Amino acid sequence: MERLAASARSDRYGRRINREQSPWRALSVPYLSIALASAIPFVFLADVMPIAPPLGYLMLLGWRIMRPGLLPLWAGAPLGAFDDLFSGQPFGSAILLWSMTMIVLELIEARFPWRGFWQDWFTAGLAALTYIAVAMVVSGGQITRPMVLAALPQVVLSILLYPFLSQAVAGLDRFRLSRARRVG
Amino acid sequence: MAPPSSRRTGFSKKAQNSVFTGYLLASIGGLVGVGLLALSLWQPQALAPLRGSAQDVVTPIGEGTAVVRSGSGGFFDGIAAYWNAAQQNSELREEVEIARIRLEEAKSVAAENERLKSLLALAEGEIDPVATTRLVGSSATSSRRFAYLAVVRVDDVKVGMPVRSPRGVVGRILEVARASSRVLLLTDSESVLPVRRAEDNTVAFAEGRGDGFLRIRLINLGLNPLEVGDLFVTSGAGGYYRPGVAVAVLTELTPDGGLARLVAEPSATDFVSVEPIYQPIAVGSAQVPVEVRIDETESTGGGN
Numbered sequence: 328m329e330r331l332a333a334s335a336r337s338d339r340y341g342r343r344i345n346r347e348q349s350p351w352r353a354l355s356v357p358y359l360s361i362a363l364a365s366a367i368p369f370v371f372l373a374d375v376m377p378i379a380p381p382l383g384y385l386m387l388l389g390w391r392i393m394r395p396g397l398l399p400l401w402a403g404a405p406l407g408a409f410d411d412l413f414s415g416q417p418f419g420s421a422i423l424l425w426s427m428t429m430i431v432l433e434l435i436e437a438r439f440p441w442r443g444f445w446q447d448w449f450t451a452g453l454a455a456l457t458y459i460a461v462a463m464v465v466s467g468g469q470i471t472r473p474m475v476l477a478a479l480p481q482v483v484l485s486i487l488l489y490p491f492l493s494q495a496v497a498g499l500d501r502f503r504l505s506r507a508r509r510v511g
Numbered sequence: 512m513a514p515p516s517s518r519r520t521g522f523s524k525k526a527q528n529s530v531f532t533g534y535l536l537a538s539i540g541g542l543v544g545v546g547l548l549a550l551s552l553w554q555p556q557a558l559a560p561l562r563g564s565a566q567d568v569v570t571p572i573g574e575g576t577a578v579v580r581s582g583s584g585g586f587f588d589g590i591a592a593y594w595n596a597a598q599q600n601s602e603l604r605e606e607v608e609i610a611r612i613r614l615e616e617a618k619s620v621a622a623e624n625e626r627l628k629s630l631l632a633l634a635e636g637e638i639d640p641v642a643t644t645r646l647v648g649s650s651a652t653s654s655r656r657f658a659y660l661a662v663v664r665v666d667d668v669k670v671g672m673p674v675r676s677p678r679g680v681v682g683r684i685l686e687v688a689r690a691s692s693r694v695l696l697l698t699d700s701e702s703v704l705p706v707r708r709a710e711d712n713t714v715a716f717a718e719g720r721g722d723g724f725l726r727i728r729l730i731n732l733g734l735n736p737l738e739v740g741d742l743f744v745t746s747g748a749g750g751y752y753r754p755g756v757a758v759a760v761l762t763e764l765t766p767d768g769g770l771a772r773l774v775a776e777p778s779a780t781d782f783v784s785v786e787p788i789y790q791p792i793a794v795g796s797a798q799v800p801v802e803v804r805i806d807e808t809e810s811t812g813g814g815n
Contacts, residue, residue, distance in 0.1 A: 375723030400533035404540025412565035415650020419547030474721030
């Protein structure tokens with residue numbers, strides 16, 4: 328029998344013989360990564376203006392856009408509740424906004440099944456811009472001109488961060504689906 | 512990436528139902544969010560315990576990053592200090608000479624103050640801080656400006672207590688959890704602090720603008736007596752902050768006051784201390800409605 332090339336025995340998810348995917352890993356990685364991204368900005372000390380982009384929200388957008396159908400439609404509510412614990416926004420704002428995002432993206436996707444990186448970036452950028460603006464409205468403080476101007480760097484940073492986050496999501500997705508369990 | 516074709520429902524009743532359930536659950540989630548948002552805007556303290564326990568879990572991590580932050584800040588300052596070192600050295604020496612003279616003058620003023628106070632029988636001791644700790648985190652993504660404190664002896668920390676660094680006022684305690692507490696920074700757009708000019712008694716309010724500057728609003732309108740470079744200190748009005756702690760330096764003039772920059776930037780401070788409320792009775796009686804006589808409530812109104 329002819330021997331197969333060594334590279335043919337594996338693909339990008341690892342070796343194919345007597346290995347299989349771990350269901351725990353496949354199901355938990357998106358949620359854990361979004362929750363971690365929600366908690367990371369907590370440790371930055373922003374005393375002057377909002378400096379950190381809403382990482383948790385951007386991570387949710389990344390997973391939602393890169394892997395449609397992986398997160399259930401209602402996932403915005405529990406993940407948003409977790410984000411609200413750390414964001415400093417009044418509790419409930421992310422529950423509302425993340426749920427709305429999931430519904431709106433689903434509706435858009437049903438009408439325009441987009442493909443391609445540039446459309447994804449446009450969608451994510453628009454969503455991030457809207458999110459920061461609406462989050463400011465529901466933050467409980469009075470909106471002033473300087474406050475809006477102070478949010479601009481955050482908006483720009485959020486939009487520019489999407490390509491890197493989509494790379495990170497792709498990497499996490501490979502990790503999620505890699506064949507980690509040994510069978511037999 | 513286009514949606515996989517398996518997500519089209521087609522004629523499958525089951526698939527149609529699951530899509531419908533998804534939309535239903537997501538809408539319910541959104542409605543719950545609206546309800547909770549309305550509740551927390553109406554009663555900001557209502558969900559504080561939930562947030563507090565989450566903060567308690569994260570603050571130990573924040574303490575680690577706070578140590579790194581203060582360490583790395585010192586590192587970069589160290590490098591920056593080498594620029595123009597010789598010129599800086601001579602300038603600083605001159606400054607120290609002048610500062611020594613001023614210090615001696617201040618000592619005599621302090622002695623005279625002491626004498627005058629003893630004439631008036633006013634006793635004023637040193638204020639012991641309730642707790643000394645680090646700022647471990649902040650609401651870096653939100654447009655509100657909150658910071659988080661890791662407090663070990665949390666029993667003594669009460670809502671409303673002022674937080675200060677060695678340089679000046681940082682903010683005041685907004686929520687207290689088991690091992691951490693939330694601080695409203697001066698730069699938050701909802702923060703108002705009664706101040707006065709250090710050199711005379713021009714009283715004003717310092718309001719946060721949400722972009723790092725404080726808006727100094729004079730109480731007595733008319734000719735604006737302020738000048739760029741004026742230092743503002745707490746006036747003690749309201750009873751929360753003790754008078755005479757540095758707050759901000761004026762950088763720009765406006766018709767009704769000016770814009771000021773913080774003296775104690777929280778991100779540049781290493782340790783902060785939580786001080787007791789300056790006059791708890793004044794704070795308590797400020798919460799009593801105008802129609803009620805204060806002496807009726809004095810026995811109960813001394814809280815926070």
